Amino acid sequence: IDDSVAEEISRFEDSFAGINKRYRLINRIGEGTFSTVYKAEDLEYNSYDNRWDIDEREHRKWASPSSRRRSSRRPHYVAIKKIYVTSSPIRIFNELELLHDLKNSDLVCPLITAFRHQDQVVAVLPYFQHADFRDYYRDMKISEMRLYMKSLLTALRSTHMKKILHRDVKPTNFLYNPQQARGVLVDFGLAEREGTDWHQCACALSSEERRYRIAHSVYAQSQQAGHQTSSYPKNDTRNSRRANRAGTRGFRAPEVLLKCTQQTCSIDMWSVGVILLTLLTRRFPFFHSADDIDALLEITTIFGRKRMKETAILHGQVFETNIPSYSEHGHSLEKIILWCTGRTGDKSGPKKELDEEEKEAVQFLYRLMECDPMKRITADEALQHQFITKAYE
Ligand code: ADP
Ligand code: MG
Numbered sequence: 001i002d003d004s005v006a007e008e009i010s011r012f013e014d015s016f017a018g019i020n021k022r023y024r025l026i027n028r029i030g031e032g033t034f035s036t037v038y039k040a041e042d043l044e045y046n047s048y049d050n051r052w053d054i055d056e057r058e059h060r061k062w063a064s065p066s067s068r069r070r071s072s073r074r075p076h077y078v079a080i081k082k083i084y085v086t087s088s089p090i091r092i093f094n095e096l097e098l099l100h101d102l103k104n105s106d107l108v109c110p111l112i113t114a115f116r117h118q119d120q121v122v123a124v125l126p127y128f129q130h131a132d133f134r135d136y137y138r139d140m141k142i143s144e145m146r147l148y149m150k151s152l153l154t155a156l157r158s159t160h161m162k163k164i165l166h167r168d169v170k171p172t173n174f175l176y177n178p179q180q181a182r183g184v185l186v187d188f189g190l191a192e193r194e195g196t197d198w199h200q201c202a203c204a205l206s207s208e209e210r211r212y213r214i215a216h217s218v219y220a221q222s223q224q225a226g227h228q229t230s231s232y233p234k235n236d237t238r239n240s241r242r243a244n245r246a247g248t249r250g251f252r253a254p255e256v257l258l259k260c261t262q263q264t265c266s267i268d269m270w271s272v273g274v275i276l277l278t279l280l281t282r283r284f285p286f287f288h289s290a291d292d293i294d295a296l297l298e299i300t301t302i303f304g305r306k307r308m309k310e311t312a313i314l315h316g317q318v319f320e321t322n323i324p325s326y327s328e329h330g331h332s333l334e335k336i337i338l339w340c341t342g343r344t345g346d347k348s349g350p351k352k353e354l355d356e357e358e359k360e361a362v363q364f365l366y367r368l369m370e371c372d373p374m375k376r377i378t379a380d381e382a383l384q385h386q387f388i389t390k391a392y393e
Contacts, residue, residue, distance in 0.1 A: 001027050009038065012082065016117045023080060023124075030079075032172075034087055034189050038080045039127055045076040077127035078112065083189075085119045091189070092121050098164055098188045099123070105158035107151060109175070109184040128184050133171035136178055138282050142357040145279050146391035147181040149364075152272060153388065155185035157379040160265040163194040167244075169271035170251045171284075190246040194264055250274065250287035254299055254308075255373050257292045260315040266373040269382070273368030277333070280361055281340035297321070303371060304330025311371040333362050333369070360387050 001009075005028045013020045023040040030037035083092050099111040112124045140148065152174050159166055166173075167190040176183035243259040245252070253270035255263060278286045289295035296319070300308045305321065305328050312319035334354055338344050345351025354362065364387035367377040382388060 008036075012038075016115075016120055016122070018117075019080075019115075019122070023078065025080070026077075030172075032187075035081050035083045038082065040078050040080050042076045042078050042124075079125045079127045081123040081125065083121045083123065087189075095189045095191070096121075096123060098191050098193075101162055102159060102164065102188070105155075105162065107155035107182070107184050108158055109186045125186070128175045128177070128186075130175035130177050130183065133176070134284065137171070137279055137284050140279055142361055143392070144178065144181075145276065145361065146388060148176060148178075148183065148279070149272070149276060150383070150388050150391045151176065151181065151183040152185070152275070153379050153382050155183070156265075156268055156272065157383060159185065159191075160268070160379050163265070164188075164191055165194055165263065165265045166191050166268050167247050168251070169268045169275070170248050171275060171278075174275075192244070245292065247271075249289055249291075249295060250285050252292070252295060253373065254296070254311050254371050255315055257296045257299075258312055258315045258317050258319075260373075264373060266376045266378065269368055269376050269379065270373075272382075273365055276361065276365050276368060277336075280337050280358065280365065283340050297323070297326070299371075300326050300330070302330050302333070302336060304328055307371055314372060333365055334359070337362065360390075363387070 008028065009025045013025060019025075022042065022044050024043055026039045026041060028036060029039045083095075096111065096114050099108075102108045103110045109125050109128060112126060114121060114123045116122075152169075155174070156166070156169070166185065166188065168187060169185075173187040174183050174185055241259045241261070243256075243261045244263060245256055245259065247256060247267075251271040251274050253263075253267040256267055274286060278284045287295060287298045289298050296308065300321065303311075305319075305326050307330065308319045335344075337354060337358065338352070342348035343350070343352040364382075364385055367382070367385065370376040377385065
């Protein structure tokens, strides 16, 4: 490890009294917006508090197959997540509480324990051996995508069964081991219980009421007055809408971008769709928007203006664009995949079709990237889709 990391680790050990009695910090393995994660050896492995239900058997299940064969005196590795002190106590509590609720959930990385020293909180998780997404997304076969998706969907089914939305499903939060064809979901820093943000979003209204609201909106009034709505309406008297928009740009579902206040577990399923699209197009990141409006426009490029208008109406919003290049009906996902993989018959390569397996993947992708959250496939349904049931064990 380089000197700056070693220095950082020793600073952390100095500031967190007693941590090096129990853990030997080895390296920094992750650095995100909300935390720094270290790999460490647990020096007092046998003294795990049984409240956390992590016994020897459990630990073996989490270890890599090669280390499983070694004697039980082998080192036990953990991931120590040092949550930035700038995070609010409520947020930290939320993450730890949800992880605790999910401790027996399939393919969700369990929380072993957590410590606080002054204003610093650390969460301790079993270390999970995984590969970097950037090292394998370009050459995954469809059969491997099925396994990846099966693992991710299994983790999400167990999360959603507890009525918890993850909110930040993306490759760096799903630690996947391609050799074992197994991954674990991590990072519940933005997760929440379904229904916490339950206000009066239009998608919970009848279609008549939705139409009434839109007919009386500032947008409609300015249209009647003959104004060209080529820019944002002036003197907009509406309350600005607030909704939880946490998550990562590029993985946000349309209803999150449209500030729907009644977001459900289906927002995670959209993010799963973006991951599958990434794998099929071999483009990562697939979306590169600068902000939410940009992100909506990127989605419009694919699905077309008509679909985006319909989607906005579901959430009591109006979607208008005066950019002429967006087509009314967008492009098929098949075509986008062919473009991205140089099979459209131009300079980039000879014209080719998607193969049968890819076509099956696209059928599944349409169910994930469904703009209407009510129609989008759930994790449980997705696990029964033939794209997944064909994954070999
Ligand atoms: P953040 O909130 O900062 O994104 P995460 O919980 O996503 O924190 O962890 C950041 C990174 O640390 C992950 O992307 C992963 O590379 C690594 N990491 C987290 N948990 C583990 C674990 N249990 N085993 C191995 N690596 C982990
Ligand atoms: Mg993360």
